[in-house]
Every structure is written in structure tokens, then in C-alpha cells.
Amino acid sequence: MTDEQRNQIRILRYQGLGYMKIGETLGLSRDIIRGYCKRHGLNGRATDLVKNQEEDEKFKRKITNEYCLSCGSKLEQKGIGTKKKYCTIQCKRKWEKDNPKIYKLRCDYCRKEYLSERVKKRKFCSNDCYVRNRFFKEEDAAEILGKIMKRQKVDYVPKWLEELLLSYIKND
Structure with a gap:
């Protein structure tokens, strides 16, 4: 299986297609597609997977510091210093209130x-x-x-x- 086929499997799976349809599209067997999807967390119902993709994208946004942790708006990072996590002090306070540190x-x-x-x-x-x-x-x-x-x-x-x-x- 090539890297291009792997990427196609991921894209088609997130679009809600089943193993058989993906296999027909890429010229691979259903079992190969199913095995790949199971190993990479793409198994289960395709409709549930679409919801998981949205959650994954939100998680990736939070990790990369490109978006505000609280409201999700795009952040403008300066070249030096620590990376911003919040767009405003109100967003920071809201985030800390909703996600308290527990010791x-x-x-x-x-x-x-x-x-x-x-x-x-x-x-x-x-x-x-x-x-x-x-x-x-x-x-x-x-x-x-x-x-x-x-x-x-x-x-x-x-x-x-x-x-x-x-x-x-x-x-x-």
C-alpha cells in the first residue's frame, strides 16, 4: 500500500464511506482497508468517525497554538517570547474557570x-x-x-x- 493510498483511505473514511466502497475506489480488498482502519483508529461506524474528525481537528488546533483555547479564534503570534494561548484576558479567565487545575x-x-x-x-x-x-x-x-x-x-x-x-x- 502506498502513502497516497493511505491518505486516500483516511480522506474517504472521514467522508463517511465504508470499507467496501473505499476498497472498490482504490482497487484494494475490503479486509486490507478494514485492517488499516483498525490499526489507525479509523474503525467503527463511518458516521461516528465524521464526529471524531471534528474533535481531532479541535484538538490539533489547541496543540499548535494557532487558535485561542477558549473561543477558537485565530491568534497572531509574534516571533519572540512565549506563544499566546488566548486572544484576550477574558478568554483566559473563562478557560481557567471551565478547566480548573486539580492538585x-x-x-x-x-x-x-x-x-x-x-x-x-x-x-x-x-x-x-x-x-x-x-x-x-x-x-x-x-x-x-x-x-x-x-x-x-x-x-x-x-x-x-x-x-x-x-x-x-x-x-x-
């Missing part, structure tokens, strides 16, 4: 992992953890010490207590 963090108090939108420096997963860490250090330390003395399982150790205990170990 995976660990709570300093209960040590559970949680997701945080837009805020990378957040320390606690909830207000309860913040309050426990800020105002109940003595009570938490006494509770953990009591569990250790009774040889019971300790569910979690707050970060401040862990650092304190590790500092004693390092100093010895």
Missing part, C-alpha cells in the same frame, strides 16, 4: 489524600482537621500516648507529632 495533596493532620482545585499550598483537607491541629495538640498527644501505652492501634499521627518524635530519634 492531589495530603492533609497535614489526618494524612489522607484529597483533591484541591486551584490551590496548591493547601495544608488541611477540612476545617475540622485545621481546628484539631491548631487547638487540640495536647489532647491529641495524650490520646495517642494512651493508645500506645495500652498497645492499641493508632489510626493516624499528626504531622507535628511525627516530626517531634522523629527529631528525638535523630538526636539520639
Whole structure:
């Protein structure tokens, strides 16, 4: 199969033609066309493929920085500096609102992992953890010490207590 035939298969497939019609047009068997289409993500119903082509084109536009990520209008890039991604500051704000960055963090108090939108420096997963860490250090330390003395399982150790205990170990 030549490169020209491969390009023709892609074009005809995006036009909505089936394997048999493409094979008749290019003088290849239906199975050769079908195998090529399966290997290159062109399989399935031809009508669905036309929709996928539109999505692929939108994706390619976003990657190449030729079009605004938010509204899709053409961008004029200058020769130097970083490439523009948005046509205006309003488009940038709209894009960031619709596509927030999500960070995976660990709570300093209960040590559970949680997701945080837009805020990378957040320390606690909830207000309860913040309050426990800020105002109940003595009570938490006494509770953990009591569990250790009774040889019971300790569910979690707050970060401040862990650092304190590790500092004693390092100093010895």
C-alpha cells in the first residue's frame, strides 16, 4: 500500500464511506482497508468517525497554538517570547474557570489524600482537621500516648507529632 493510498483511505473514511466502497475506489480488498482502519483508529461506524474528525481537528488546533483555547479564534503570534494561548484576558479567565487545575495533596493532620482545585499550598483537607491541629495538640498527644501505652492501634499521627518524635530519634 502506498502513502497516497493511505491518505486516500483516511480522506474517504472521514467522508463517511465504508470499507467496501473505499476498497472498490482504490482497487484494494475490503479486509486490507478494514485492517488499516483498525490499526489507525479509523474503525467503527463511518458516521461516528465524521464526529471524531471534528474533535481531532479541535484538538490539533489547541496543540499548535494557532487558535485561542477558549473561543477558537485565530491568534497572531509574534516571533519572540512565549506563544499566546488566548486572544484576550477574558478568554483566559473563562478557560481557567471551565478547566480548573486539580492538585492531589495530603492533609497535614489526618494524612489522607484529597483533591484541591486551584490551590496548591493547601495544608488541611477540612476545617475540622485545621481546628484539631491548631487547638487540640495536647489532647491529641495524650490520646495517642494512651493508645500506645495500652498497645492499641493508632489510626493516624499528626504531622507535628511525627516530626517531634522523629527529631528525638535523630538526636539520639
